[in-house]
Amino acid sequence: MDLEILKAQVWALATAYGGKIVLAILAFIIGRAIIGKVGSLLSGFMEKRKVDKDVQPFLNSLLVVLLNVMLLLSIAGIVGIETSSFVAVLGAAGLAVGLALQGSLANFAGGVLILIFKPYRVGDLISAQGFTGIVEGVQIFNTVLVTPDNKTIILPNGSLSTSPITNISGKGEIRVDMVFAAGSQNGVDKIREALDIVVKSCPSALKDRGHDIFVTKLTENAIFFDVRVWTCSSTYWDTYYFVHEGVSRQFGLDNVQPPKPAELGVALRQL
Known part of the structure; x- marks a missing residue:
């Protein structure tokens, strides 16, 4: 049963x-x-x-x-x-x-977006969140930058994915903009010639892109020049420091006189 x-x-x-x-x-x-x-x-x-x-x-x-x-x-x-x-x-x-974990999740989501859309890559020189440096690594939660003075900066991806980023080296070539001043008693041609010699001797300057040397301001005692030099993104600082040191030496060789102290202060504030 x-x-x-x-x-x-x-x-x-x-x-x-x-x-x-x-x-x-x-x-x-x-x-x-x-x-x-x-x-x-x-x-x-x-x-x-x-x-x-x-x-x-x-x-x-x-x-x-x-x-x-x-x-x-x-x-x-x-x-x-x-x-x-x-x-x-x-x-x-x-x-x-x-x-x-809302902060961590925001960083995770930002990291995924950065890895997918790649606004920057490892090795790029970028400026973001008030810091400038070379991207050493793009992690899930953070991006690691190395500054020109070899400091390591760790930035959260959440804020990077929602804020402006300047990819300085994104195009592979970059223009180095510099300002120089000399006393007006030297004359425009003499100063321009000295600047031109330095730029043409710069080993990291791109010869096929040319360069610009413009008079941007005239005062009673000083002449201000904008000097614009094209270089590879990886040699930005090499170009910047070479030209500045070279101008100092060339002005000495050509006896290019500096502006008077009052005008020199104006020049320094514009750098």
């Missing part, structure tokens, strides 16, 4: 849930195949967009985990398990974690 009752109960369960279980198994198999395909498509997309190889596996794994959670919740619903409580718990946990 007990065996007959057991058989009846098993049959009732198989009748009630058999179709749902078969459907859940099919949904699992099909869902896993779709998730695998989506993961492959995402990997191909990131490869095509040249997303940083260090972040590709992380993004792929994150998407696959999220899709698998959604698949399991869907299968639970097909079988007849109430999923609203699970969704509520997951939502509450996600909200709590998000509030606790």
